Amino acid sequence: xxxxxxxxxxxxxxxxxxxxxxxxxxxxxxxxxxxxxxxxxxxxxxxxxxxxxxxxxxxxxxxxxxxxxxxxxxxxxxxxxxxxxxxxxxxxxxxxxxxxxxxxxxxxxxxxxxxxxxxxxxxxxxxxxxxxxxxxxxxxxxxxxxxxxxxxxxxxxxxxxxxxxxxxxxxxxxxxxxxxxxxxxxxxxxxxxxxxxxxxxxxxxxxxxxxxxxxxxxxxxxxxxxxxxxxxxxxxxxxxxxx
Amino acid sequence: xxxxxxxxxxxxxxxxxxxxxxxxxxxxxxxxxxxxxxxxxxxxxxxxxxxxxxxxxxxxxxxxxxxxxxxxxxxxxxxxxxxxxxxxxxxxxxxxxxxxxxxxxxxxxxxxxxxxxxxxxxxxxxxxxxxxxxxxxxxxxxxxxxxxxxxxxxxxxxxxxxxxxxxxxxxxxxxxxxxxxxxxxxxxxxxxxxxxxxxxxxxxxxxxxxxxxxxxxxxxxxxxxxxxxxxxxxxxxxxxxxxxxxxxxxxxxxx
Numbered sequence: 001x002x003x004x005x006x007x008x009x010x011x012x013x014x015x016x017x018x019x020x021x022x023x024x025x026x027x028x029x030x031x032x033x034x035x036x037x038x039x040x041x042x043x044x045x046x047x048x049x050x051x052x053x054x055x056x057x058x059x060x061x062x063x064x065x066x067x068x069x070x071x072x073x074x075x076x077x078x079x080x081x082x083x084x085x086x087x088x089x090x091x092x093x094x095x096x097x098x099x100x101x102x103x104x105x106x107x108x109x110x111x112x113x114x115x116x117x118x119x120x121x122x123x124x125x126x127x128x129x130x131x132x133x134x135x136x137x138x139x140x141x142x143x144x145x146x147x148x149x150x151x152x153x154x155x156x157x158x159x160x161x162x163x164x165x166x167x168x169x170x171x172x173x174x175x176x177x178x179x180x181x182x183x184x185x186x187x188x189x190x191x192x193x194x195x196x197x198x199x200x201x202x203x204x205x206x207x208x209x210x211x212x213x214x215x216x217x218x219x220x221x222x223x224x225x226x227x228x229x230x231x232x233x234x235x236x237x238x239x240x241x242x243x
Numbered sequence: 244x245x246x247x248x249x250x251x252x253x254x255x256x257x258x259x260x261x262x263x264x265x266x267x268x269x270x271x272x273x274x275x276x277x278x279x280x281x282x283x284x285x286x287x288x289x290x291x292x293x294x295x296x297x298x299x300x301x302x303x304x305x306x307x308x309x310x311x312x313x314x315x316x317x318x319x320x321x322x323x324x325x326x327x328x329x330x331x332x333x334x335x336x337x338x339x340x341x342x343x344x345x346x347x348x349x350x351x352x353x354x355x356x357x358x359x360x361x362x363x364x365x366x367x368x369x370x371x372x373x374x375x376x377x378x379x380x381x382x383x384x385x386x387x388x389x390x391x392x393x394x395x396x397x398x399x400x401x402x403x404x405x406x407x408x409x410x411x412x413x414x415x416x417x418x419x420x421x422x423x424x425x426x427x428x429x430x431x432x433x434x435x436x437x438x439x440x441x442x443x444x445x446x447x448x449x450x451x452x453x454x455x456x457x458x459x460x461x462x463x464x465x466x467x468x469x470x471x472x473x474x475x476x477x478x479x480x481x482x483x484x485x486x487x488x489x490x491x492x493x494x495x496x497x498x
Contacts, residue, residue, distance in 0.1 A: 087409075090416035105418050107402070187402040187413075197403070200384020 017202045018211070022194075029194030030215060036108070036190060037180050040115035041173060047120040052127035053153065066124065073121035079182045081118055086110040086186045107186045115183075119176050126172060130165035131157055163234045170227035174220055191215055268307040271328035272298055275316040279431055280494040281334045293494040297351060298332045298461075300486055304477035320344055323464060330470070331462040338457065346465045348474045350458030353449030355495060356387050359429045360421040361414070362442050369445040374399040380410045380419035387423045390454040407432050414441070426495065447495065 005020065055066045073081065089095055089104050103109045134157050142152040184193035195212035199205050232239075274294065277283035282292035290311055302309035312328045323331055323345065334354070337347045360366050366373060374395050381388040383403035391401055402419055404410040411432050413419045422429065426447060433441040449455050463471045481487045 087412055087416075090412070090418075096417050101417075107418075185405060187404060189403075193403070196383060201389060 017198065017204050017207050022198050022201075025189070025194040025197055026191070026211070026215070029189055029191040029212075032108075032188060032193075033177075033180055033183075033190040034219075036112060036115060036183060036188070037173075037177050040112055040119055040180075041176060043112075043116045044119035044123055047116070048123035048127055049158075051120065051124040052131060055124060055128040056131055070121040070124050073118050074125065078114065078118050078179050079185070082111060082114040082182055082186060085114040107183075107188045111183045111186060111188055115176065115180065118179070119172065122172050122175075123169065126165050126168045127161060129168075130161035133164060134160060166227065166231055166234060170223070170231075173223050173227070177219055177223065178216065268305075270302060270307045270309045270330065271312050272302075272309055273312050273314045273319055273322050273328040273331045274298075274333045275319055276313055278334055279427055281427060293352070293490060294332045294334060296490045296493070297481075297487070300481055300490065301474055301477045304480055305473045320462070323462060329463070329467070330474070334459050335462055336456055336458070337460040341462065344465075345462040346467065346471050347460035347462055348471050349478060350460050351478055352491070353455060353458040355426045355447035355449045356390070356423060356455065357426045357429055357447050358421055358423055358444040359414075359433045359441050360444050362440055364420060364444075366421055366444055371395060371398050374421075376400075377420040378402055378418065380404060380413060380422040382407055382410065382424065382428075385425070386454050386456065387425065390448075391423050393454075 051066050051069075054062045055070070057063045086107065089110065095101055095104065138156055138160065139152070142156045147155065180190060181192040183190045184196055187193075189197070191212050195208045198211075199208035202208070274282050274290070276290070276292075278292075280292055282290070282294045285291050290313075295311065298311075299309060312322075314322045314327070316333075319331055319333060319335075320341070322328060331345070335341070336354075337350055341347070358366075358369055366377070371394070375398050378400045379391050379395060380402045381391050381404070383405055388401075388403060391399075395401070402410075402413065404413070407424065407428050410419065410422055410424075414422060414433065421444065422433070424433075426443075429443070434443070449458075461471075461474055463474075478487075
């Protein structure tokens with residue numbers, strides 16, 4: 001570790017802005033951003049699958065509340081949702097004394113909640129579109145085999161819907177990564193928060209923000225790479241056959 | 244002929260002006276309001292504040308009659324150059340950029356920063372040990388942010404807010420244990436508006452210069468070196484005879 005530190009210091013010799021200290025800020029910001037985005041996407045997708053199925057239900061009292069939820073969360077800016085969850089909760093009487101306060105006291109969990117609800121709404125609509133687009137023939141064939149509804153959903157509809165949703169969902173992941181930049185307004189030191197810090201400390205907007213933009217670019221490239229690989233594997237049947 | 248007449252009149256006017264200056268000098272001072280408690284208007288419209296009172300005392304000391312000219316901040320240095328007034332006394336921080344254009348007096352105050360906490364917070368002294376595990380709120384990118392980050396960053400959590408209002412919201416919510424703010428800002432947002440829920444903790448802080456800057460100075464036009472020198476002498480006198488402390492305590496005494 002010490003060798004690493006000396007190496008850094010030598011590498012950064014003479015650079016006033018990117019000292020080991022500010023790089024640590026960026027590093028902590030990077031881990032915070034990744035945690036925040038990864039967790040919200042994970043919980044979001046777990047919520048979105050049942051919601052997407054329910055969204056296509058023929059019972060209005062299942063379908064309509066889900067529709068209202070996705071409509072509200074897709075129809076309002078993420079920043080506003082974040083403000084509502086973070087600053088709004090404190091106006092509930094007695095929240096400071098309740099068991100939930102340790103969660104809401106931190107900035108991380110309100111932000112995680114806002115991000116999760118937001119991405120779940122978009123993902124629900126992406127999956128619902130994919131489910132709706134299942135080829136009629138596949139469903140007829142499943143029926144002809146005498147499959148029950150849940151079995152048909154599990155074996156036929158969902159697997160092909162996931163594949164169809166993959167490119168759109170990859171975009172959602174990237175959008176979420178970029179949207180997470182708003183977390184810095186509620187005091188979270190994510191990547192953007194770290195960049196703000198460096199900018200304000202050294203009055204160096206270009207260096208601070210270009211550096212953070214490069215980190216976001218690298219993250220985006222890795223996400224794109226993973227989804228490209230996934231698409232190659234899972235959507236192989238849609239590609240023209242290679243001679 | 245006509246030209247000669249104009250020149251003559253102009254000369255006469257100049258002479259008259261100079262003669263008048265002999266009795267009591269007329270000075271105009273530019274100020275941007277409101278910035279409590281440095282400069283603001285009372286409910287009945289009268290200009291007051293630390294700068295105003297100190298400025299009037301200084302004028303008295305150098306035997307000048309001063310008139311305050313209210314000018315918005317973005318035009319305050321151009322206004323000085325355009326001779327709309329002869330000096331600026333408006334919480335202006337001395338720095339090298341401004342030194343290129345204006346001439347500064349000695350610093351007449353180090354703007355104080357202060358710690359603010361809820362009256363029942365139990366924080367009574369400010370030491371790194373007493374900050375252990377606390378959440379300190381600051382405005383992002385301010386000198387207070389830099390000071391807290393370097394001195395308490397290892398022991399406390401630091402929450403950085405874009406505006407003081409966001410910080411106050413989180414103080415009210417109980418997310419922030421103690422705030423470190425520019426004293427005038429903290430006074431107007433926490434002490435004055437929140438009926439006694441908040442108090443200042445410990446002393447006001449305005450050192451070291453490395454964080455808190457060179458302080459506020461009175462700005463003059465570069466060529467008015469004599470005037471600046473007279474203000475400096477007057478300031479030194481007021482600091483010696485206790486007038487300065489009197490005015491300072493009036494606006495910055497906490498208890």
